[in-house]
Amino acid sequence: MQPSLTIATRAARAAGRLILRYFERVDQLQIQAKTRNDFVSEVDRAAEDAIIQELKSKYPNHAFLAEESGPRGRSDFEWIIDPLDGTTNYLHGFPQFSVSIALRVRGRLECGLVYDPLREEMFTAERGGGAQLNDRRIRVANLTGLEGALIGTGFPFRDQRHIDTYLSMFRTILQNTAGIRRPGSAALDLAYVACGRTDGFWELGLAEWDMAAGALLVSEAGGRVSDLAGGDRFFVTGNIIGGNLKVHRALLQALQPHLSEVLSA
Ligand code: IPD
Numbered sequence: 102m103q104p105s106l107t108i109a110t111r112a113a114r115a116a117g118r119l120i121l122r123y124f125e126r127v128d129q130l131q132i133q134a135k136t137r138n139d140f141v142s143e144v145d146r147a148a149e150d151a152i153i154q155e156l157k158s159k160y161p162n163h164a165f166l167a168e169e170s171g172p173r174g175r176s177d178f179e180w181i182i183d184p185l186d187g188t189t190n191y192l193h194g195f196p197q198f199s200v201s202i203a204l205r206v207r208g209r210l211e212c213g214l215v216y217d218p219l220r221e222e223m224f225t226a227e228r229g230g231g232a233q234l235n236d237r238r239i240r241v242a243n244l245t246g247l248e249g250a251l252i253g254t255g256f257p258f259r260d261q262r263h264i265d266t267y268l269s270m271f272r273t274i275l276q277n278t279a280g281i282r283r284p285g286s287a288a289l290d291l292a293y294v295a296c297g298r299t300d301g302f303w304e305l306g307l308a309e310w311d312m313a314a315g316a317l318l319v320s321e322a323g324g325r326v327s328d329l330a331g332g333d334r335f336f337v338t339g340n341i342i343g344g345n346l347k348v349h350r351a352l353l354q355a356l357q358p359h360l361s362e363v364l365s366a
């Protein structure tokens with residue numbers, strides 16, 4: 102494992118310990134609404150501080166793009182951090198959330214991890230080096246299309262403009278697959294595609310920190326991620342599709358007709 106990924110796993114475990122320490126008493130946490138349906142707690146901030154502190158101690162000149170503190174510094178080396186992905190779950194005591202950390206070097210994802218502290222599952226990927234779950238190699242599932250597929254997704258709870266487009270997509274996927282899951286942590290949803298627990302995933306309106314590590318996991322596990330036009334602008338549009346090559350193509354074909362004119366791909 103390259104040194105930067107080793108440091109990142111250390112940072113993620115530190116954040117995970119903090120997240121678990123507060124999990125039993127979430128009702129006592131200080132919570133603020135960032136926008137409608139979008140909450141942040143003192144745990145999100147403390148976990149983010151712990152991650153940045155750990156990374157900075159080793160890489161003082163790197164830049165950071167973290168959900169709660171925004172962009173910091175300028176460098177060819179940029180860490181993209183979601184300290185707690187699945188905050189709504191967490192605040193309800195619903196046991197599905199993760200820590201997501203990725204390193205982008207000159208615009209290209211170099212390594213990344215998604216860590217589930219409850220299950221002690223550490224998903225890691227390095228560009229050209231494959232993807233692992235707790236050090237064991239993982240691969241995407243080998244289904245050949247949507248029939249029989251289990252597809253992960255996320256609901257557009259924040260941006261109401263996406264609802265109609267999303268619901269027509271939802272109907273199509275529901276009618277053509279074995280089922281849909283909405284676990285509530287996009288980073289972990291992508292990690293589940295990478296290890297074959299789901300066959301594919303799509304969501305609209307995500308942020309870079311929700312997708313960065315998970316996107317690398319899927320491609321290093323032999324799958325494909327793209328925006329809804331089949332291109333690689335998902336960091337720009339926030340809309341992402343992932344799966345093995347065949348499921349990805351089938352999802353793209355099924356979802357594209359529903360793209361409304363107001364929604365960029
Ligand atoms: C959210 C989760 C959720 C997804 C949302 C994200 P947060 O991240 O990934 O699954 O549907 O769009 O914002 O706010 O819990 O870090």
Ligand code: CA
Pocket residue numbers: 183185186187287310311
């Ligand atoms: Ca997130």
Ligand code: CA
Pocket residue numbers: 145168183184185186187188
């Ligand atoms: Ca978050």
